[in-house]
Amino acid sequence: EEPVRKKNRNKKRKRDEPETNGAAQEKSSEAPEPVQVEKVDPAPEKPEETPRANGAPSKPKPKHKSKSLTDTKTNFTSLRDKAKALLETRRKLPIFGNVDEIRNYLREQDVMLLVGETGSGKSTQIPQFLVDEFWCRPVPTQITRNGKTEKKQIGGCIAITQPRRVAAISLARRVAEEMGTPLGNHSPASKVGYSVRFDTSTSPSTRVKFLTEGMLLQEMLHDPFLTKYSAIVVDEVHERGINVDLVLGFLRNLVASKFEGRGGVPLKVVVMSATADMESLTGFFQDGYKSLEPAPKSIENGVDADRMDKSDSKEIAACHIKGRQFPVKTIYSPQPVHDFVDAALKVIFQIHCKEPMPGDILVFLTGQETVEALEHLVNEYAMGMDPSLPKIQVLPLFAALPQAAQQRVFMPAPPRTRKVVLSTNIAETSVTVSGVRYVVDCGKAKVKQFRTRLGLDSLLVKPISKSAAIQRKGRAGREAPGQCFRLYTEKDYLALDETNTPEILRCDLSQALLNMKARGVDDIVGFPFLTRPPREALEKALLQLLNIEALGETGQISDVGQQIAKLPLTPTLGRVLLAAAENGPECLIDVIDIISCLSVENIFLNTTSEEKKEAAEAARRDLYRREGDHLTMLATVRVYAVEHSDRKAWAERHLVSHRAMQSVMDVRKQLRMQCRQAKLISGELSNSVSSHDPSPFLILQSFLAGFATNTARLVPDGSYRTIVGNQTVAIHPSSVLFGKKVEAIMYNEFVFTNRSYARGVSAVQMDWVGEALAGKE
Numbered sequence: 001e002e003p004v005r006k007k008n009r010n011k012k013r014k015r016d017e018p019e020t021n022g023a024a025q026e027k028s029s030e031a032p033e034p035v036q037v038e039k040v041d042p043a044p045e046k047p048e049e050t051p052r053a054n055g056a057p058s059k060p061k062p063k064h065k066s067k068s069l070t071d072t073k074t075n076f077t078s079l080r081d082k083a084k085a086l087l088e089t090r091r092k093l094p095i096f097g098n099v100d101e102i103r104n105y106l107r108e109q110d111v112m113l114l115v116g117e118t119g120s121g122k123s124t125q126i127p128q129f130l131v132d133e134f135w136c137r138p139v140p141t142q143i144t145r146n147g148k149t150e151k152k153q154i155g156g157c158i159a160i161t162q163p164r165r166v167a168a169i170s171l172a173r174r175v176a177e178e179m180g181t182p183l184g185n186h187s188p189a190s191k192v193g194y195s196v197r198f199d200t201s202t203s204p205s206t207r208v209k210f211l212t213e214g215m216l217l218q219e220m221l222h223d224p225f226l227t228k229y230s231a232i233v234v235d236e237v238h239e240r241g242i243n244v245d246l247v248l249g250f251l252r253n254l255v256a257s258k259f260e261g262r263g264g265v266p267l268k269v270v271v272m273s274a275t276a277d278m279e280s281l282t283g284f285f286q287d288g289y290k291s292l293e294p295a296p297k298s299i300e301n302g303v304d305a306d307r308m309d310k311s312d313s314k315e316i317a318a319c320h321i322k323g324r325q326f327p328v329k330t331i332y333s334p335q336p337v338h339d340f341v342d343a344a345l346k347v348i349f350q351i352h353c354k355e356p357m358p359g360d361i362l363v364f365l366t367g368q369e370t371v372e373a374l375e376h377l378v379n380e381y382a383m384g385m386d387p388s389l390p391k392i393q394v395l396p397l398f399a400a401l402p403q404a405a406q407q408r409v410f411m412p413a414p415p416r417t418r419k420v421v422l423s424t425n426i427a428e429t430s431v432t433v434s435g436v437r438y439v440v441d442c443g444k445a446k447v448k449q450f451r452t453r454l455g456l457d458s459l460l461v462k463p464i465s466k467s468a469a470i471q472r473k474g475r476a477g478r479e480a481p482g483q484c485f486r487l488y489t490e491k492d493y494l495a496l497d498e499t500n501t502p503e504i505l506r507c508d509l510s511q512a513l514l515n516m517k518a519r520g521v522d523d524i525v526g527f528p529f530l531t532r533p534p535r536e537a538l539e540k541a542l543l544q545l546l547n548i549e550a551l552g553e554t555g556q557i558s559d560v561g562q563q564i565a566k567l568p569l570t571p572t573l574g575r576v577l578l579a580a581a582e583n584g585p586e587c588l589i590d591v592i593d594i595i596s597c598l599s600v601e602n603i604f605l606n607t608t609s610e611e612k613k614e615a616a617e618a619a620r621r622d623l624y625r626r627e628g629d630h631l632t633m634l635a636t637v638r639v640y641a642v643e644h645s646d647r648k649a650w651a652e653r654h655l656v657s658h659r660a661m662q663s664v665m666d667v668r669k670q671l672r673m674q675c676r677q678a679k680l681i682s683g684e685l686s687n688s689v690s691s692h693d694p695s696p697f698l699i700l701q702s703f704l705a706g707f708a709t710n711t712a713r714l715v716p717d718g719s720y721r722t723i724v725g726n727q728t729v730a731i732h733p734s735s736v737l738f739g740k741k742v743e744a745i746m747y748n749e750f751v752f753t754n755r756s757y758a759r760g761v762s763a764v765q766m767d768w769v770g771e772a773l774a775g776k777e
């Protein structure tokens with residue numbers, strides 16, 4: 001089996017090489033899914049200055065990448081040709097029927113809601129429709145604030161927010177192609193860029209910027225009135241992640257303030273969705289207008305006086321874009337399915353062997369584990385397939401897949417090959433994979449859920465909503481009639497909730513709250529939430545921020561809180577980083593290495609079978625540390641970082657995920673740079689190879705500054721009980737401490753499958769925990 005696999009991999013590499021210009025280093029299938037990255041998406045302090053991460057978004061397309069970037073003349077010509085060729089396809093998009101309506105409306109009004117099926121052209125076309133409008137030019141303005149008058153150019157750019165990094169990057173790449181401009185920092189003349197956590201690619205002439213919601217929130221910390229922008233397009237609001245709710249709240253306040261902080265220069269707000277409940281959004285913005293106080297008089301500017309007189313005529317319209325959807329036949333499972341991975345495997349081969357209709361297969365699964373498990377099975381079965389059948393190309397797709405691997409999903413399958421894309425719910429609405437005519441839907445998704453008793457978020461596999469099931473099905477009918485295989489019964493479908501629960505109702509709010517506090521929102525209760533979170537959840541979050549000293553006694557943001565808010569990390573990890581900095585530069589460098597590992601789901605390859613487990617134990621023996629997973633991660637990064645000959649081979653030998661380690665190295669580089677900018681370490685150290693002996697005590701003590709409440713002690717019956725809450729918790733089998741008995745443990749996250757597990761575990765002493773908890777409640 002192994003030789004065949006190797007051959008396949010080599011084949012893939014050959015096929016990919018010319019298309020990725022060497023940027024793709026990873027072709028293996030062991031993909032980690034950095035769950036945290038997807039949810040928590042804050043940004044570097046100065047996004048514009050963040051250099052591109054290693055191996056990150058590379059050349060727009062094979063055609064133009066072959067020339068050097070200095071050869072701009074040829075480049076631009078080929079870019080323009082490509083854009084011209086794309087124009088015809090673009091014109092066929094349903095949204096082209098609404099272009100005049102949209103432009104005319106926004107010439108008069110400031111807020112517009114757009115509803116349209118996925119694939120109707122909203123994300124790619126709207127910025128292009130608007131970028132040449134008269135109101136999208138920078139306006140020289142005088143702003144009077146705190147008695148001081150300042151001249152400033154307001155506007156000129158358009159931001160389009162996305163809930164996911166994958167979508168932000170792939171849309172930027174596509175729109176750059178359509179506009180015939182190089183992408184991001186490839187050229188100072190580039191008009192389209194993107195900005196996602198740990199990876200920003202813009203140029204001085206960027207006019208259209210795709211960015212994650214978290215990134216926009218981060219930009220607002222430095223520029224609360226978004227003075228760079230003429231329009232903010234909030235895309236995919238139906239996903240209702242917590243960050244989009246915050247963005248909407250801030251934008252509503254900005255609109256309702258009559259753009260006072262922008263000297264009255266309007267900021268157009270376009271809210272887009274595939275399914276959202278537009279009525280509540282209309283009401284939300286209308287309430288903003290209604291809440292208007294009489295116009296503030298402090299603004300000395302001609303533009304605003306005009307506008308303020310017109311405030312009575314402000315309205316909000318919802319524009320519906322007619323979708324282009326072919327019929328999709330639904331096939332339900334006749335009886336309930338217990339193992340959806342197994343069921344999906346059968347359906348994939350049933351389609352491949354029996355369905356005459358060509359077309360790729362898109363399978364919706366729950367997360368990394370199920371994607372990997374099915375990837376392995378499909379590859380294995382495909383080897384024994386009748387050679388007269390077309391080949392199968394299995395492609396995983398999830399949030400933080402490295403760039404190069406992501407791009408493969410968007411490329412057409414080679415001749416006589418059927419693509420089988422195994423995706424998390426990313427492909428539901430965020431990205432369009434062309435060529436798909438079959439959808440296989442497991443009916444479940446992994447969601448973050450706040451568990452009040454434990455006081456922390458955990459990931460749970462839950463049934464999706466009806467609206468998500470409809471979106472998934474719709475993916476099969478984008479280009480031609482299709483089929484959707486639901487791995488659940490019709491009765492189960494009918495019992496699903498109508499829509500997804502907004503994240504703000506079900507997750508930890510500490511990051512959101514810190515963000516608001518850092519933006520000067522003191523009255524959290526008075527903030528315009530599209531959906532108001534429960535009071536207890538807000539209180540829990542406030543407590544958590546108090547515990548890590550991000551807030552002072554009276555609820556005001558502390559210096560520590562301000563510093564944490566600027567870091568691209570959750571408040572807890574931010575606190576850990578600052579504590580490490582207090583413990584000295586060597587400790588900080590080590591903690592950065594560990595935090596980088598925590599940004600991916602697992603740096604080690606999954607070892608499910610006993611046999612594999614033993615092999616892994618042997619291969620990784622020299623990396624394992626008795627102190628636990630944190631120190632083991634550090635040891636792994638250190639060895640990997642100095643491995644220069646062949647990192648991939650090293651990773652394979654140690655059953656380490658090379659793909660995960662590439663992401664880890666990207667994050668590490670960015671975090672080091674952030675710490676340098678925040679003056680937490682010197683430039684020299686931030687580029688160095690670590691040679692000191694790490695101090696487990698200082699490292700774990702730094703982690704306890706943030707994770708004191710994620711601890712459990714050993715009780716006489718041999719199990720662990722959480723120190724806060726007294727819940728039983730077991731060490732996850734993936735931990736190096738699995739099966740070990742130590743006085744107390746500290747863990748990075750709590751996962752709940754059939755029982756409660758602590759993941760990312762290290763041994764700590766009770767008195768360290770006591771010290772960290774002292775004075776905290």
Ligand code: CDP
Nearest residue numbers: 117118119120121122123124125170171174
């Ligand atoms: O936002 P919405 O889902 O309405 O559509 P879109 O993302 O603007 O996509 C419109 C079309 O652009 C898709 O049907 C694809 O053909 C194309 N597209 C692409 O080729 N590559 C992307 N990364 C995004 C879109």
